[in-house]
Amino acid sequence: MLKNKIAQLREILVSQATLVEKMLAKSIKGLLENNKAVLDEIISIDEKTVNRMEIQIDELCTNILALYHPEAKDLRMTLMMSKMTSDLERLGDCVVNIAESGIEILQSPIMYSYDDLNIMAEEAIEMVRDSIRAFIDEHAQLAKDVCRRDEKVDGLRDKIMRELIIIVFDEPKTIEKALHILRIANNLEKIADVSTNIAEETVFITDGFTIKHHAHDALDQSAARG
Incomplete structure (x- = not known):
């Protein structure tokens, strides 16, 4: 039955998202x-x-579309999950970038407090988790909350960049390691951006309300509508 296939699709997608979330936590912990x-x-x-999970989900989505010809909400959900597995694969690539830069930093550490980077990572992890949960639970308000938190991550990235500029100015020989720290921050920002995209699409599916591009105005209007 179609409902069973969509439930199976959700289950694999949640497993993929959970793995990406764990990878991100591991990359910072490492x-x-x-x-x-x-x-x-x-x-x-x-x-x-x-x-592998992305391939599995893509094949299942193709199977659902070809054999069951879903309509209305089932069609939107299937297409959304097909896109989300691609988004999660992108998040996995970002985490690999973080791990690669982490390895480079460990080979020759520099004097740097990772407090802001850790906070940024924790926020990104929460955004990944909540964006997926908002979609699975069709929780529009949680999705909107994810969108609002994107600015905090952007601000932390800018703060980290300013900190690194000061370090490199004082010790030019640290530039290579500083660039790897910045690469980690940039990838955390990308992770937050992709999570925001997932949340925006969740709002559209649940509320029929587009909040892309003019995010602040759209969120304010959506809140005013209840």
Whole structure:
């Protein structure tokens, strides 16, 4: 039955999202705890699992569309999950970038407080988790909350960049490692952006209300409508 196939699709998608979320947490933990083995595991094992899940979900979506010809909400949900697995694969790529830069930093650490980077990572993890939960539960308000939190991540990225500029100005030889820290921050920002995209599409599916592009105005209007 179509309902069973869509439920199966949701289950695999949630597993993929959970793995990406765990990968992200591991990537920051590996950096902060000087654990290269954890970072290597992300690159050599976890990424391949995420990619396999994407293929599995794509095949199941194709099967649903070809055999069941879903309509209305079922069609929108199937197409959305097809796009989301691609988004999650992109998030996995971002985490691999973080792990690669983490390995480079561990080889020759620099004097830097990772507090802001850790906060940024925690926020990105929450955004991934909540964007998926909002979609699965069809929770428009949670999706809107995710969209609002994107600015906090952007602000942390800018703050980290300013901190690194000061470090490099004082010690020019640290520039290579500083660029790897900035690469991590940039990938965390991308993760937040993709999570926001998922949340925006969830709002459209649940409320029929588009909040892309003019996000502030759209969120305010949506809130005013109840």
